[in-house]
Amino acid sequence: MNPRTTLAILAGKAAGGASRLLGRGGGTAIAGVAALRVDPHLVRDLAAQAGAGSIAVTGTNGKTTTTLMLNRIATAAGLRPLHNRSGSNMMRGVAAMLVEEASPSGSIADAARRLAILEVDEATLPEIVREVRPRVILFTNLFRDQLDRYGEVDTVARSWRSALGGQGTGDRGQPGTESLEPGLPTIVLNADDPAVAHLGRGYAGPVVYYGVEDASAGGDAVEHASDFRTCLECGADLAYTVTFYGHVGHWRCPSCGNARPAPDVRITRVATGDDGTEMTVATAEGELRVRLPLTGLYNAYNALAAVAGAAALGLPREATVTALEGFSAAFGRQERFQVEGRDVRVMLGKNPTGLNQVLRTVASRPGRKRILFFLNDGIADGRDISWIWDADYELVRPQTEWTLAAGTRAEDLALRLKYAGFGDEVAIEHDTGAAFQRAIEAAPEGETLYVLPTYTAMLEVREIIAKRAGAGHFWEE
Amino acid sequence: MSSMTLRVAHLYPRLMNIYGDRGNIMCLRHRCEARGIGFELVELGIGDRFDAASADLIFAGGAQDREQRNVVEDLLATKADAVREAVEAGVVLLAVCGAYQLFGRFYRESTGAELPGVGIFDLHTEHPGEKAKRLIGNIVVEWDGPAAGFHHEDRARRGVPLQAAGTIVGFENHGGRTHLGAGVRPLATVRSGNGNNGADGTEGAVYRNAYGTYIHGSLLPKNPAFADHLIALALGRRYGEVELAAIDDRAEERAHAAALRLRP
Numbered sequence: 001m002n003p004r005t006t007l008a009i010l011a012g013k014a015a016g017g018a019s020r021l022l023g024r025g026g027g028t029a030i031a032g033v034a035a036l037r038v039d040p041h042l043v044r045d046l047a048a049q050a051g052a053g054s055i056a057v058t059g060t061n062g063k064t065t066t067t068l069m070l071n072r073i074a075t076a077a078g079l080r081p082l083h084n085r086s087g088s089n090m091m092r093g094v095a096a097m098l099v100e101e102a103s104p105s106g107s108i109a110d111a112a113r114r115l116a117i118l119e120v121d122e123a124t125l126p127e128i129v130r131e132v133r134p135r136v137i138l139f140t141n142l143f144r145d146q147l148d149r150y151g152e153v154d155t156v157a158r159s160w161r162s163a164l165g166g167q168g169t170g171d172r173g174q175p176g177t178e179s180l181e182p183g184l185p186t187i188v189l190n191a192d193d194p195a196v197a198h199l200g201r202g203y204a205g206p207v208v209y210y211g212v213e214d215a216s217a218g219g220d221a222v223e224h225a226s227d228f229r230t231c232l233e234c235g236a237d238l239a240y241t242v243t244f245y246g247h248v249g250h251w252r253c254p255s256c257g258n259a260r261p262a263p264d265v266r267i268t269r270v271a272t273g274d275d276g277t278e279m280t281v282a283t284a285e286g287e288l289r290v291r292l293p294l295t296g297l298y299n300a301y302n303a304l305a306a307v308a309g310a311a312a313l314g315l316p317r318e319a320t321v322t323a324l325e326g327f328s329a330a331f332g333r334q335e336r337f338q339v340e341g342r343d344v345r346v347m348l349g350k351n352p353t354g355l356n357q358v359l360r361t362v363a364s365r366p367g368r369k370r371i372l373f374f375l376n377d378g379i380a381d382g383r384d385i386s387w388i389w390d391a392d393y394e395l396v397r398p399q400t401e402w403t404l405a406a407g408t409r410a411e412d413l414a415l416r417l418k419y420a421g422f423g424d425e426v427a428i429e430h431d432t433g434a435a436f437q438r439a440i441e442a443a444p445e446g447e448t449l450y451v452l453p454t455y456t457a458m459l460e461v462r463e464i465i466a467k468r469a470g471a472g473h474f475w476e477e
Numbered sequence: 478m479s480s481m482t483l484r485v486a487h488l489y490p491r492l493m494n495i496y497g498d499r500g501n502i503m504c505l506r507h508r509c510e511a512r513g514i515g516f517e518l519v520e521l522g523i524g525d526r527f528d529a530a531s532a533d534l535i536f537a538g539g540a541q542d543r544e545q546r547n548v549v550e551d552l553l554a555t556k557a558d559a560v561r562e563a564v565e566a567g568v569v570l571l572a573v574c575g576a577y578q579l580f581g582r583f584y585r586e587s588t589g590a591e592l593p594g595v596g597i598f599d600l601h602t603e604h605p606g607e608k609a610k611r612l613i614g615n616i617v618v619e620w621d622g623p624a625a626g627f628h629h630e631d632r633a634r635r636g637v638p639l640q641a642a643g644t645i646v647g648f649e650n651h652g653g654r655t656h657l658g659a660g661v662r663p664l665a666t667v668r669s670g671n672g673n674n675g676a677d678g679t680e681g682a683v684y685r686n687a688y689g690t691y692i693h694g695s696l697l698p699k700n701p702a703f704a705d706h707l708i709a710l711a712l713g714r715r716y717g718e719v720e721l722a723a724i725d726d727r728a729e730e731r732a733h734a735a736a737l738r739l740r741p
Contacts, residue, residue, distance in 0.1 A: 385648070386647075419503055
């Protein structure tokens with residue numbers, strides 16, 4: 001191990017420890033920033049030790065849940081994941097996780113059984129591909145999100161293409177570096193998302209497509225919040241025989257013949273209930289039946305992606321089924337808490353497509369609804385909140401009897417809710433703790449309270465909820 | 478009052494909708510329906526022809542680069558002449574962000590190549606190159622409402638919200654820098670944020686009843702005075718002087734006031 005790596009690890013551990021002592025969150029980003037400043041290639045050196053290689057997961061929605069599912073599958077298969085599970089998914093977050101796992105001398109314990117499972121920010125993917133050279137790269141979907149940070153959706157699509165292109169153009173095997181796997185990475189693509197499926201065209205390495213075949217799970221109208229409704233080959237309007245959400249569905253271009261690829265891993269039957277989803281997944285090795293304890297079609301997609309990713313990694317099918325059936329929600333993603341006799345469900349919604357899926361899930365549940373909405377405009381949320389006008393808050397209006405608009409942009413949210421029919425002057429509350437207290441008071445004991453925050457609001461409110469429910473801090477999980 | 482109808486033509490709602498532009502249409506509809514004014518919406522996509530006499534207000538929003546390229550060709554082929562004719566006849570046009578650039582004379586890429594625009598606004602936009610910063614953030618501008626013949630006293634008399642009068646708030650996100658020619662006047666003066674080019678303190682452009690701006694957020698819902706200004710102008714052409722009744726704007730005023738306090 002080179003001395004620079006050791007220094008970087010020590011710097012990272014010191015910074016992370018200091019941050020935790022000061023109570024500044026998990027210290028996840030700070031440790032990574034400090035370590036990368038000393039050794040910019042730290043991630044390359046540490047990730048290379050993982051004996052089972054690595055998988056990178058990226059896309060607009062579903063990254064956190066999909067990687068957590070992969071983590072549980074890998075664990076059930078007897079591997080020890082190296083996983084940036086705190087959700088810090090830029091290079092510094094990955095670095096921080098590896099620093100935490102490494103000994104001061106720079107070695108990862110039990111390296112032979114290690115599989116790196118990396119949740120990767122959309123814009124960070126090219127850098128991760130360059131540094132880590134994952135065995136498998138899994139793409140979930142691509143939608144507008146944080147336009148002020150990422151730029152246009154097309155910019156993200158282009159950067160993904162070039163990241164994959166670089167893999168095929170002699171970027172690999174530079175002198176002095178040893179490639180663990182001689183071939184190109186396997187890419188695992190959502191066949192139902194035209195922008196993601198397009199990455200497979202002309203890719204020189206192995207491609208695994210996944211998709212939902214069960215058309216009964218979809219509808220026939222394309223939602224407003226769609227970003228790729230024209231053919232990426234010729235520009236003509238795409239035609240859909242079924243749409244599942246946003247621009248995800250069974251699509252084809254009537255003009256040039258570009259069409260949804262036939263998926264290799266596919267949901268042939270899906271039925272979502274009040275507290276779970278039953279799905280049948282067909283793979284090359286046979287059929288899997290899974291009872292997933294999460295609701296919403298978006299979670300069926302997350303599980304499908306995890307099955308496809310696990311298959312691409314060669315993990316055993318039994319491990320996949322066991323892990324998915326025993327799955328509990330990722331941080332703030334349909335996470336459930338008991339607070340003073342109330343069933344509190346935290347469902348992150350941070351962009352129009354993701355929020356629509358959450359709203360649809362809430363609407364499909366029985367009973368009158370009490371909903372605490374948060375809208376923050378922090379850097380990690382995206383400072384531009386205009387996306388709320390693309391989301392369909394109207395979906396939950398009919399069954400909702402109480403609502404409160406909270407967060408740094410509560411006034412904008414209240415105005416959007418007014419337009420959705422929630423009343424001329426929806427109540428607002430800027431203080432997160434006070435907002436949650438009001439919500440608890442509004443929900444009778446034994447009832448469900450839905451908390452629908454954006455990202456930074458989720459971190460804040462979840463901590464408050466977890467404290468009251470008696471759960472620990474997330475970095476102690 | 479109830480015999481009036483606002484006819485809105487929305488250009489490329491599927492392709493030009495990147496920054497919550499749907500909110501602008503929702504706002505126009507709400508502010509008409511709350512007053513018993515009829516609201517008709519026609520959505521025009523690729524290949525659809527536009528009849529200049531069919532609309533009182535034309536709206537076009539922002540698009541991604543890829544879709545903007547698809548749009549330009551169609552716009553020039555099937556709609557540009559009719560939009561120009563409508564604007565000359567006093568029809569209201571609201572062009573936000575990408576559409577604002579598109580309705581100018583030309584867009585000069587950082588390579589120097591010039592893409593022709595529709596030429597309704599005497600302005601052009603230049604991309605300063607990939608190294609230059611995009612102009613991104615919250616923006617507050619002081620709107621020169623009175624110069625459009627819509628006086629603050631009139632507004633008070635008509636019950637149009639006064640608190641919002643004079644400022645327009647929202648979010649901007651554009652790489653291109655827009656420079657106005659002699660044939661347009663700026664819509665507003667920048668109080669905080671960047672505006673047309675980040676240099677000359679102007680934001681947006683006005684030519685006859687055509688308004689262009691970089692401000693989204695969505696633009697109209699939390700700028701009710703500006704929304705009403707456009708509605709009154711659009712109806713006024715067919716129905717003569719229009720008095721818009723006061724409606725409940727508490728949530729709108731609250732959002733507007735909060736936006737005035739945001740950092741850029």
